[in-house]
Amino acid sequence: MDVSASRKRPTISGASRKPLDMVMERKKSGEKRQTRVKVVIRVRPPLTQDNSKICVGTAGNKVEIFNHRNIKENLQYEFSSVFDKSSSQREIFEVCVKPLLGHAIKGENVSIFAYGPTGAGKTYTMLGTEEDPGMIPRVMHTLFQSLPAHCGTAAGPALNAASDHKVSFSFLEIYNEKVQDLLNPSETDLPIREDGNHNIFVAGLTEKVIRSFDDFKHLFGPASKNRTMAATKLNDRSSRSHCIVQLKVDSRRGNQVYHGKIYLIDLAGSEDNRRTGNIGIRLKESGAINKSLFVLGEVVDAINNNLPRIPYRNSKLTRLLQDSIGGSCHAVMITNVSPEESFYYDTYCTLNFATKSRKIVNSNTASISVDRPAEPPKSLKRSHSESQRVGGKTAKHPKLSDGHSTSSHASPPPSADISPLGPLVQRQDHLERTVKGCMKKMEDLVSKIHLKSASKPRHPTSKPDPALAEIQRQLTQVQRQLKELEQHREKPAVTEQQRKKEQKPDRRRSLRKALASVPSIDSVLKDKTNTGSSSQAPVKGVTKSGVWMTEDPSCSPLFVPAPSSLSFNKGFKSTACKTSAAPRTPSKFKSDAANFTSQQKKQNEEFLTILNTAPVRRLQELHTVGAKRARLIFDWRQAHGDFSSFDDLGDIPGFTQKYIHSLLQRNFILTDD
Numbered sequence: 001m002d003v004s005a006s007r008k009r010p011t012i013s014g015a016s017r018k019p020l021d022m023v024m025e026r027k028k029s030g031e032k033r034q035t036r037v038k039v040v041i042r043v044r045p046p047l048t049q050d051n052s053k054i055c056v057g058t059a060g061n062k063v064e065i066f067n068h069r070n071i072k073e074n075l076q077y078e079f080s081s082v083f084d085k086s087s088s089q090r091e092i093f094e095v096c097v098k099p100l101l102g103h104a105i106k107g108e109n110v111s112i113f114a115y116g117p118t119g120a121g122k123t124y125t126m127l128g129t130e131e132d133p134g135m136i137p138r139v140m141h142t143l144f145q146s147l148p149a150h151c152g153t154a155a156g157p158a159l160n161a162a163s164d165h166k167v168s169f170s171f172l173e174i175y176n177e178k179v180q181d182l183l184n185p186s187e188t189d190l191p192i193r194e195d196g197n198h199n200i201f202v203a204g205l206t207e208k209v210i211r212s213f214d215d216f217k218h219l220f221g222p223a224s225k226n227r228t229m230a231a232t233k234l235n236d237r238s239s240r241s242h243c244i245v246q247l248k249v250d251s252r253r254g255n256q257v258y259h260g261k262i263y264l265i266d267l268a269g270s271e272d273n274r275r276t277g278n279i280g281i282r283l284k285e286s287g288a289i290n291k292s293l294f295v296l297g298e299v300v301d302a303i304n305n306n307l308p309r310i311p312y313r314n315s316k317l318t319r320l321l322q323d324s325i326g327g328s329c330h331a332v333m334i335t336n337v338s339p340e341e342s343f344y345y346d347t348y349c350t351l352n353f354a355t356k357s358r359k360i361v362n363s364n365t366a367s368i369s370v371d372r373p374a375e376p377p378k379s380l381k382r383s384h385s386e387s388q389r390v391g392g393k394t395a396k397h398p399k400l401s402d403g404h405s406t407s408s409h410a411s412p413p414p415s416a417d418i419s420p421l422g423p424l425v426q427r428q429d430h431l432e433r434t435v436k437g438c439m440k441k442m443e444d445l446v447s448k449i450h451l452k453s454a455s456k457p458r459h460p461t462s463k464p465d466p467a468l469a470e471i472q473r474q475l476t477q478v479q480r481q482l483k484e485l486e487q488h489r490e491k492p493a494v495t496e497q498q499r500k501k502e503q504k505p506d507r508r509r510s511l512r513k514a515l516a517s518v519p520s521i522d523s524v525l526k527d528k529t530n531t532g533s534s535s536q537a538p539v540k541g542v543t544k545s546g547v548w549m550t551e552d553p554s555c556s557p558l559f560v561p562a563p564s565s566l567s568f569n570k571g572f573k574s575t576a577c578k579t580s581a582a583p584r585t586p587s588k589f590k591s592d593a594a595n596f597t598s599q600q601k602k603q604n605e606e607f608l609t610i611l612n613t614a615p616v617r618r619l620q621e622l623h624t625v626g627a628k629r630a631r632l633i634f635d636w637r638q639a640h641g642d643f644s645s646f647d648d649l650g651d652i653p654g655f656t657q658k659y660i661h662s663l664l665q666r667n668f669i670l671t672d673d
């Protein structure tokens, strides 16, 4: 994606515009630009008239406080900008905040956050008062003023500005390490997730599309009442939570839509509970606030020291701010300090923290969707069409023309670089690999049987085993079909796209047919068992649990379990076949093997149901899954909806084809579709 497009003046014309509900592919722009987190200081006016108690001085972009270790000396700090007690909200907005808003319209992330100890003026800075509004209302106002200008008024009257931008508003707080939806207070513990593109999002968070400043006011006022505020000894209206406004700004230019995000964050203040007088619930809140701010400090230290692991996950706050601190974002931190001597130690710590935060470098990329005129193939329904559902958890590509009253839920930004036929080709390749894998196993088993029977003295009149001959014949046939398919792939086609579109499903069908025509190795082995071969030494194979340890042929990876085990729990860990102590009786085995294909199909469907419905603790009982992978499966499901096939497992970060193969095999899944 050429990001230079995002820097040009918009060139939309009514004629060049595509229908807004076209399928779009979203990509991160290839170009990364590095910017430092901008750190500015704001010293609030003293709340008392006693000037002898003031300990903070400002001059230009420098702040001074006395050195508590040697009070004859002053400590001096330098920042991008320093705003003293006389500075206005407007000034701060114009200098620090307004210049960043254009980045959001170009599809980049922007974060504006107020940091500082309790009572230093963070909420005042972000929210302000009716007479002197803070950063949040000013951002909203400017955004709605500037959007039409940014998106091509030059294109003339044909341009419908309302449908060329979409601003979605969300409002949340992190209270006692829980994410609460302030637009929907019944949601009190929403999960924070990361998509395949490393974008952080809150799953299930309410998003409201707003079209004007008035829309914002109508939502923000009542929702603010849901914030957790309380009086402490240091602040009559102290924020007991970190409060975050999230704006998603989608702007269309030609066939591209730029997806920017703005975070406006009013952090809770660090608290010294010897001075706040907090007890009981206030003390608990304070513990959570201080902990998350402590982790924020650790994150900043880890970034500054180039540590391999940044502890973003150690608190909800840092997890959510991952983009803003060391991620992909234009960030400004307005550091609020109190001038009074009684706040000296808080001010000293805050200035030190602000100093080290200045070193953080973020790299910025734009998130851009491109219209793709072609209809998606049916099999891509999940990755494209369904992903456009609005109001569902998978609303990946919101329509820009949504009405402002529409409420939808936050969704992860889609993964990058979806080539229209890519998933189909991948599935095809995966299917072929699976077929080849199965064939290889069958060949190995057949050759082992051969070896065993060759080592046995043969009766002079005995005939070659017909079952073995049959399986060999089928194997040769499947091999031939595979070869044909491969040759077919190499042939030049009418057009590459047509070939993929038209022929892939057929190839899939013929592969499936080829697979279905191969008798199960178990049925062959079973036949051998029934024809007296049971007396022969059984074949060594992989057990149901995947352990190569038993002499029981019923423990082959292709073994079909008894109907009784086809319950919901069947896919979960079991030690049934880990030892050869309980081999299946030949008669039971035989009845199972008679309807191998439908059983296997049913089994596969059940396994898919498990993946789509089981909670984390159940998922981790699956063979080879464990707690971490169970969480990944669960998270993916939450973010993207149900798995339509086992191929979808490949979309989970860290799930390699090799691992998926082993997961399916160890859970008795023969094929993947």
Ligand SMILES: Nc1ncnc2c1ncn2[C@@H]1O[C@H](COP(=O)(O)OP(=O)(O)OP(=O)(O)O)[C@@H](O)[C@H]1O
Pocket (backbone or CB within 6 Å): 043, 044, 045, 047, 116, 117, 118, 119, 120, 121, 122, 123, 124, 125, 235, 237, 238, 239, 240, 267, 268, 269, 270, 336
């Ligand atoms: N620049 C300012 N001009 C005038 N009054 C201010 C300014 N900054 C802060 N104040 C006042 O100082 C008091 C504390 O401010 P505020 O509630 O914004 O602090 P805070 O940092 O958000 O505290 P907490 O972390 O406890 O929520 C309020 O009464 C507020 O009106």
